[in-house]
Amino acid sequence: MNHTTQEIGGLGSFALARAIRAGDCSACEVLEASMARIERTDGAVNAFTGKSYPRARQEAAAVDALRARGEALPPLAGVPYAVKNLFDIAGEVTLAGSKINRSHAPAAQDAFLVGRMQAAGAVLLGGLNMDEYAYGFTTENTHYGATHNPHDLTRVAGGSSGGSGAAVAAGQVGITLGSDTNGSIRVPASLCGVWGLKPTFGRLSRRGSYPFVHSIDHLGPLADSVDSLALVYDALQSPDPLDPGCHASSVQPVGDPAQGVKGLRIGVLGGYFYDNASAPARAAVTAAANALGASDMVEWPDAALGRAAAFIISAAEGGSLHLDDLRTRADDFEPLSVDRFIAGALTPAHWVLRAQRFRRVYRDRVNALFQHWDVLLAPATPVAAPEIGAEWIDINGTAHPSRPSMGLLTQPVSFAGCPVVAAPLWPPGTAGLPIGVQLIAAPWREDLALRAAHVLQGAGVAHLKPVAL
């Protein structure tokens, strides 16, 4: 073995996969380095709510045993990862960020995507913090404590997959899984400065994950490089007839995303996406556009209405899902979201049905846009990470409620089901904090968003930054 523990800690997850494959280090050595990093930093970050070290040791040992027998290693062999705590982990209680779920029985088996990661040889280190039942954008979780942004511990990590963003930013693991209904992968990716992929709605199976909004829930990866993001995404793909929300009938591998963007029609979203972005968020998009050779401004159809409809459906489905507990034990819910859940449960049916009918028309309008464009750019969040506890954010002189407004720019896109890569940029005017840029493609064209992401990475425009922890 050629790498020291310190050297292993400095390698990204893609390089680790290569190093393990080449026999430069063992999966057990990589695991020890990752566990040491978690133990050293998580007291400050609070990304993990549960650690599955015994399982991780078994999985790493299995990889090393495969190598010792001279057998071929799967694509993520020995690479550490962790999952938002709404994914089922066999033998563990699926918390979904709640106190209420603590009394549930442990999961009988892994979530479908955790099974895919295991089949790909990845090593699971534990469950990650989140907003309760995924209803939030800040991971200020009263039951388990707030997750702190590794780039500034006084600030939020974003949410609802806040632990998933923070764990990658803190270098604890290079790969995490999260969920995204209205922005819950892209917002923490943006605020923590990591790569995130929200795939096409219906691409990846959600079986074995705790739901928030059946109509809009997506699952996907966050990672420390585009190469890892693509590698994990391909490993996660598989049709699943047992998930009624999984519409993929075949695997469409991205393979190598390093194909450039020559010939792609790339535009910049204006209107709603410009108006609801602060100056640094606009600067981040400009930097990405310059690197991609994009200059044309494009109008996304009915963005404000798409956001409105997503908001209404989320509130109503989320409230309905938890109505029994809201009736009997409302005080056990997250204080920051329980009143929103109750309001959601009281949403008039007409509002919900109208939002669902609008969604079909909206889908067609958004799809028509992609007759003319391949990739569209927009900020992932209006601003950089707010301070923990902030009630308001300022967007161009107007005060917006902090917690619901972090999804202003992500909701219209996920409501149409489009795949999005969130790329980590570092614009001026944020005191060194990141803001993500959404690389948006037509449904089922994750490959195009990943190709654009790879160009930004290669140009040095989008990347992770080390943290002082």
Place this chain on the structure above:
Amino acid sequence: MNEMHILAYVKASAVAQGLALDEARAQRVASHLARTAHLAQLLEGFPLSVEAEPAELYQPLAFATTRSKVGAP
């Protein structure tokens, strides 16, 4: 709906749903529902034809004797 109407709606519909809300909680819930009402009002202004059906997840299972897979993209 104005604020008074929304608060009255919250109290009445909470009873119908079996939710016990004290006055302070009812007020907070009403403020959240007011935000949703504003967004619903935006959607009311969008013309929808009667042919615009809801986007939903339901899909019937393939009939047992058919060989082709139905409905998948």
